Amino acid sequence: MIYTITLNPTIDYIVTVPQLALGHSHHMQDELITPGGKGIMVSRVLKALGIPSIALGFRGGFTGDFVRDYMEELNILNQFTVIKERTRINLVLKSDQDTEISDYGPSATDEEVARFMKGFEDISTQDFVVMSGSKLPSMPKDFYEQLIRSLHEEGVPFACDITKDELRNSLQYHPLVVKPNQKEVGEFFGRTFTTWQEVVPYGKQLVELGAQHAIVSLGGDGALLFTPNEVIYAPPLSGKVANPVGAGDSMVAGFVGTFIRTGDASEAFRVAVAAGTATAFSPDIATTEEIEAQLGRVVLEIIE
Ligand SMILES: Nc1ncnc2c1ncn2[C@@H]1O[C@H](COP(=O)(O)OP(=O)(O)O)[C@@H](O)[C@H]1O
Numbered sequence: 001m002i003y004t005i006t007l008n009p010t011i012d013y014i015v016t017v018p019q020l021a022l023g024h025s026h027h028m029q030d031e032l033i034t035p036g037g038k039g040i041m042v043s044r045v046l047k048a049l050g051i052p053s054i055a056l057g058f059r060g061g062f063t064g065d066f067v068r069d070y071m072e073e074l075n076i077l078n079q080f081t082v083i084k085e086r087t088r089i090n091l092v093l094k095s096d097q098d099t100e101i102s103d104y105g106p107s108a109t110d111e112e113v114a115r116f117m118k119g120f121e122d123i124s125t126q127d128f129v130v131m132s133g134s135k136l137p138s139m140p141k142d143f144y145e146q147l148i149r150s151l152h153e154e155g156v157p158f159a160c161d162i163t164k165d166e167l168r169n170s171l172q173y174h175p176l177v178v179k180p181n182q183k184e185v186g187e188f189f190g191r192t193f194t195t196w197q198e199v200v201p202y203g204k205q206l207v208e209l210g211a212q213h214a215i216v217s218l219g220g221d222g223a224l225l226f227t228p229n230e231v232i233y234a235p236p237l238s239g240k241v242a243n244p245v246g247a248g249d250s251m252v253a254g255f256v257g258t259f260i261r262t263g264d265a266s267e268a269f270r271v272a273v274a275a276g277t278a279t280a281f282s283p284d285i286a287t288t289e290e291i292e293a294q295l296g297r298v299v300l301e302i303i304e
């Protein structure tokens with residue numbers, strides 16, 4: 001079974017306001033209220049790919065109830081640890097330029113974290129764990145590393161979509177795949193990239209530092225896959241972007257779900273690109289049909 005971990009879920013409140021002007025009142029043109037947080041998005045896309053998963057993490061308050069109810073409606077198994085404080089709401093304002101306002105999220109008590117860790121004990125070497133997104137602000141800096149180290153000691157395979165020091169500390173435990181975007185790779189190595197070609201030597205370093213595979217998503221410039229032997233570039237597919245929230249998470253789901261079934265990194269990357277693109281072109285997370293429609297269009301170029 002694939003377990004996804006979303007320590008800090010969200011309700012993503014995505015509002016479209018054409019010609020937004022600060023300091024003025026507006027009527028929204030459109031709204032979408034959807035459960036988010038990166039692991040939850042991964043579970044939703046796995047579901048679209050026909051792959052079951054169990055979503056773990058923390059939820060609290062009426063917003064946490066919404067997340068649970070929505071997951072149940074989608075028939076996605078979930079075993080969130082219920083906490084006293086309220087799950088966060090992230091605001092995405094879609095206008096000429098998109099603006100995101102993210103909440104740091106609730107705190108969890110030691111007792112609540114201990115309850116979460118207990119659920120973690122059931123995970124075995126036959127399972128796979130995907131860890132994504134921010135942790136709760138009350139958690140120690142090395143919370144992810146503690147989780148990853150214990151999985152590694154138990155021999156449980158895992159992938160992670162985390163950033164900065166948390167990404168750095170994960171690499172020594174050989175995640176199946178890490179998926180920073182171009183900006184996150186820049187932050188990681190203290191660089192600013194003006195073209196995607198400049199990212200290539202740094203993506204290679206993620207593998208040299210221990211990742212089994214690294215995907216670097218490049219937004220409208222496509223995506224790169226780094227393996228120990230190859231660098232593969234997927235040019236962007238043409239289409240109209242509707243809502244890119246969750247496009248990166250869709251790539252993680254596409255890669256992990258396909259690699260577990262086939263052991264073929266290049267095929268897993270193809271599905272990752274199709275899923276990421278389909279979500280970027282869809283108002284919400286991509287559907288099965290939307291992913292299938294992109295699959296045949298993906299082109300992979302071995303560049304090294
Ligand atoms: N404007 C776009 N045109 C075509 N494909 C896109 C676009 N934006 C995103 N994608 C696809 O979705 C993937 C993930 O998007 P990206 O924005 O890089 O991820 P993240 O949400 O993690 O920042 C990209 O690698 C690309 O394949």
Ligand SMILES: O=P(O)(O)OC[C@H]1O[C@](O)(COP(=O)(O)O)[C@@H](O)[C@@H]1O
Pocket residue numbers: 008010012035036037038039041090102132133134135244245246247248249250
């Ligand atoms: O946990 P974080 O890093 O704050 O990210 C949470 C956000 O990430 C998302 O999962 C979207 O992620 P991506 O657009 O990077 O795929 C949203 O649902 C959520 O608002």
